Amino acid sequence: MVEVQGLYKDYKVGKVLFPALRGVSVSIKDEEFTAIAGPSGSGKTTLLNIIGCLDTPTKGKVVINGTDTSTLSRTEKAELRKKMIGFVFQTFNLIPVLTAYENVEMPLILLTMPECEKKDRVTTILEEVGLGEYLHRRPNEMSGGQQQRVAIARALVKNPSMVLADEPTANLDSTTAHDILSLMEKLNKTHKTTFIFSTHDQLVMDFARRLVLLRDGKVVSDKARKAE
């Protein structure tokens, strides 16, 4: 459960303050498949970053499963990200020198679990995203869609309670984007993981079961699109 309460974020460029978020409040329940939509500069990425404890708000707070993240130290935030949050980025952000298997294994090295369980989790999730055959390929040997699948597997391998995806299909063609979204939707259901993703793409919005529309740093609409 994510509670965003009166969130403000100002960026200072030189001597000028740019407000990125202007009092955003939104509540996202567990297992939701929510899109944060809006035009470029509307504050989507900023909102996701603050929810994911990657950035700090100027004012307001984010409460994740009862924990007010604004009270957490750097280390505690890292700990929260390690256990509860998975990230998927627009540019995939895979580590180029590691294979698909090793990229997915990365988040697990921070967690204490037997090696056999790690191996099991990594192979299972990679098979689930359809990359069972590509375990030992490096990112530069894979297509954009395949790379994003690895990124999704990496986000999900630690069984987080939520996955934050920042424009996950922006660098993909429409067919691949469709495949990726279908995959995310399937994983949302099978893993019961909350998915929050930002987008300005109509295709992505169509997939979302809930659409939160941002404009100029404010929520302008928030509605369910499909039956749960």
Added chain:
Amino acid sequence: MLLKLAWRNVFRHKRRTQITAAAISIGLGAMIISNTMMNGMDSLASYNIINYETGHLEVFAAGYYREEGLFPLDTIIDEPDPLIAAVQDIPGVKGVTARVKFPARISNGIDEYPVLGIGIDPATESDVFKIEQSVVAGHYLENPEDILIGAELAKTMDIDIGSLITVITRDRNGTYNAYDFIVSGVLLTDHPLFDVNAVVMDLDITQELLSLNQGVTELSVRLGRAANVQTMQSRITEAIDKGYEVLTYKEVYGSIFEVSGFKRLMQFIIALVVVVIAAVGIINTMLMAVIERIPEIGTLKAMGFGNKEIIKLFMYEGGIIGMFGSVLGCMYGLVASLFLVIVGIDLTSFFNTADMGYPVKFIMKGQIDPGMVGIVFVFGIVVSLLVTLWPVRRATRLQPVDALRHV
């Protein structure tokens, strides 16, 4: 896994890693080579001093050593025989011989040269020293009027075997005395100073020349292989009368070994400077690695990696580069050192003996100190790790969001 990641990152830019590791290796290799050379020089100096000048230990009349440079003939060992017998009986002593050293001038009838005169007992001299083995022309002392002369000195004075030379000196009472000798042999030792200004003659004649009766200036002691010089020093000191003092060869020639220590330090500092320059190379490499991988650091932070893990990752990378540098440096340092140990450096022409026609060469050989190689190896890695800390600080200061946004 972090180590695996670090290992692969190091080889992302092979050329950069190679250059950095090569730079470190040059510094470390230079450290090993300089140490091998200095060890070799020390060892050669010790060898020459022990085999030609002092033996392992020297026994003087108390007070003589403090004025040794002045050759004080009034503080000598007046009755050497009982003392020789006493020292000879001590277990661990291989040989004892008596010597008289004195300043003199020698003349070939045309020119006069200042020399160091050494009166030796031909019967026992070879129990301690290698003078007999160093006669490269003519023969060892057989008759009372025989004299041995250093090869370089013989060349300078244009003296051959059978030449007549006069030794002029002051005796114990300050009276000038002179004696004619026939050059019986030419000495070519490994000791350059010995070859340049020493003449060696029979002890009895020397004592007569200096009016010393039975007196000698020193007893030189050679020890068995297993004997420890310091232990034997105290053992001999305890066994003999308090009127004598026993000094090790390092004490007698303390200044030489002090200079050697200073040279060693200077060479080490020069090598250290090279390592420092190499360290700047590592800083540069690691700084580049950090800057170009800022978005990657952001991704790791987003995954929940803390500063501890990020520092560890980059430290591994610095350590791996340092290890390569250390391995390379030790390897080529050892190869060069092995060359110095097996082949050595030919110093024959340096000592200007090549044209003397004697089939002897001055070759300085190195000596490898395995402990030092180990220290240098660890030093390379430790320096690499330490200098990596600075660029890594940049990585840890970054907010995850800023790192992710970095292009």
